[in-house]
Amino acid sequence: KAGVTQTPRYLIKTRGQQVTLSCSPISGHRSVSWYQQTPGQGLQFLFEYFSETQRNKGNFPGRFSGRQFSNSRSEMNVSTLELGDSALYLCASSLGGRSGEQYFGPGTRLTVT
Amino acid sequence: GENVEQHPSTLSVQEGDSAVIKCTYSDSASNYFPWYKQELGKGPQLIIDIRSNVGEKKDQRIAVTLNKTAKHFSLHITETQPEDSAVYFCAATDSGAGSYQLTFGKGTKLSVIP
Numbered sequence: 253k254a255g256v257t258q259t260p261r262y263l264i265k266t267r268g269q270q271v272t273l274s275c276s277p278i279s280g281h282r283s284v285s286w287y288q289q290t291p292g293q294g295l296q297f298l299f300e301y302f303s304e305t306q307r308n309k310g311n312f313p314g315r316f317s318g319r320q321f322s323n324s325r326s327e328m329n330v331s332t333l334e335l336g337d338s339a340l341y342l343c344a345s346s347l348g349g350r351s352g353e354q355y356f357g358p359g360t361r362l363t364v365t
Numbered sequence: 366g367e368n369v370e371q372h373p374s375t376l377s378v379q380e381g382d383s384a385v386i387k388c389t390y391s392d393s394a395s396n397y398f399p400w401y402k403q404e405l406g407k408g409p410q411l412i413i414d415i416r417s418n419v420g421e422k423k424d425q426r427i428a429v430t431l432n433k434t435a436k437h438f439s440l441h442i443t444e445t446q447p448e449d450s451a452v453y454f455c456a457a458t459d460s461g462a463g464s465y466q467l468t469f470g471k472g473t474k475l476s477v478i479p
Contacts, residue, residue: 256408285465295409295454295469308466342408344465352397352460354467356408 254279256345256357264363270331273360277324277345283307284326285354286318289340298341301326302348330362338364367392369457371470378445379478386473388455389437397460398438399467400429403452412453413440416460445477 257276265271277284286298297310301320318328324345330337340361344354368391378384390398396417401409415422415429415438422429426445431438442449452474456467 283465285467287467294471295456295467297466297468300465310466344467346465352458352465353399353411353414354465355411356401358406358408 256343256355258341258343258357258360260360261358262361262363264365265333266365267333267335269333270329271333271362272327272329273341273343273362275326275328275343275345275357277326277343278355280347281345281355282324282348283346284320284324285344285346286326286328287342287344287356288312289342289359290338295342298328333364335364338362367395367457367459367468369455369468369470371455371473373473374471375474375476377476377478380445380447382445384440384442384445384449384475384477386440386453386455386475387437388439388457388470389435390457390468391436392457392459393436394459395457397458398429398431399456400440401454401456403454403472405451409454442475445475447477447479450475450477 259274283302285300300308304320315331320326340359342359343357346354371388399414402412403409426443428441452472455470
């Protein structure tokens with residue numbers, strides 16, 4: 253069974269631009285969560301989607317948004333990029349029941365210049 | 366909200382020795398505690414997890430223990446090998462709340478010296 257895939261793997265953007273990242277979960281998984289990883293703050297929860305609905309949201313500004321499609325694929329968008337948005341963005345998929353087990357993709361490395 | 370503290374931040378052991386990483390959590394409602402291993406350039410890999418109704422769980426050379434009263438849990442790796450070198454993260458969440466918001470510790474960089 254294929255794992256979680258994320259595209260693109262690397263991205264360089266300029267301050268003020270916007271970016272869209274994509275995540276395809278493990279087949280059969282209905283929940284997708286997004287995390288930001290930085291050396292200073294570590295791994296921080298952004299939001300979680302289940303059956304196309306945002307089920308939970310972390311403490312990030314409204315510039316960070318996401319959505320989930322009927323095939324469970326998810327995208328996250330960051331508008332008006334800031335230098336501090338440079339990070340590894342990780343997507344994790346889960347069955348969506350009460351098991352809690354989350355499986356991460358390789359991440360998208362975003363650099364904002 | 367939940368707060369997870371992880372110690373030590375770095376750990377060096379000789380090949381064949383054991384390694385122990387400890388985490389504490391603050392929210393008594395947390396009931397699911399996974400451990401992840403992250404190698405350079407890769408996403409975190411789930412290596413073992415434990416739920417609050419279990420005190421200990423083992424999988425080959427890896428074991429995790431949970432003390433609900435003290436709100437701490439630990440990862441034990443025995444007979445360490447060079448390929449165990451990576452950054453390890455503990456996490457906690459209340460999986461029964463319908464939320465999958467994992468709160469992570471800051472990570473432990475484990476180096477296994479051949």
